[in-house]
Amino acid sequence: MTDNQFYPLTVKTVTPETHDTVTLAFHLPPSLKETFAYQQGQYLTLKFDLNGKEERRAYSMSSSPLEDDLAVTVKKVKNGKVSTYIHDQLTAGATIDVMPPQGRFFTPLSPEAKK
Numbered sequence: 001m002t003d004n005q006f007y008p009l010t011v012k013t014v015t016p017e018t019h020d021t022v023t024l025a026f027h028l029p030p031s032l033k034e035t036f037a038y039q040q041g042q043y044l045t046l047k048f049d050l051n052g053k054e055e056r057r058a059y060s061m062s063s064s065p066l067e068d069d070l071a072v073t074v075k076k077v078k079n080g081k082v083s084t085y086i087h088d089q090l091t092a093g094a095t096i097d098v099m100p101p102q103g104r105f106f107t108p109l110s111p112e113a114k115k
Contacts, residue, residue: 006047006097007032012069013092020076023062023089025069026098038065038101044072045099050081057082061101 009026016022043060053056057071076087090096 004099006045006092006099007035008095009070009098011092011094013097016092017073020087021052021073022090023071023073024086024090024096025063025071025094028070035100036098037069038070040065042101044070044101045084046072047097047099048082048085055082058102 009028009032012025012027014024041060043058045058047058048055048057056079059074061071062073063069063071074083074086077083077098
């Protein structure tokens with residue numbers, strides 16, 4: 001069953017990757033580690049209130065399920081409301097409403113299938 005609830009997560013870091021791309025790493029409290037456990041290929045839905053209007057965007061995880069950080073990388077899109085806000089205004093310490101990982105675009109990993 002999919003958890004369609006949003007959880008407020010604090011932005012741990014905002015790391016510039018290129019002139020138009022940043023990576024957001026989230027602080028994940030121990031109580032939410034299991035809720036936000038994910039497999040490669042899944043994505044997060046982020047919710048923002050921009051100018052009084054709710055905006056939702058889905059971003060694939062750019063972190064590995066084996067890493068401690070939960071991160072997404074966002075490219076600034078020309079005239080993009082959310083990507084422009086994230087790129088130009090979002091800072092570490094901000095809180096974003098985030099839905100737990102979703103998506104089925106993955107292959108289960110098996111140590112026996114290692115090549």
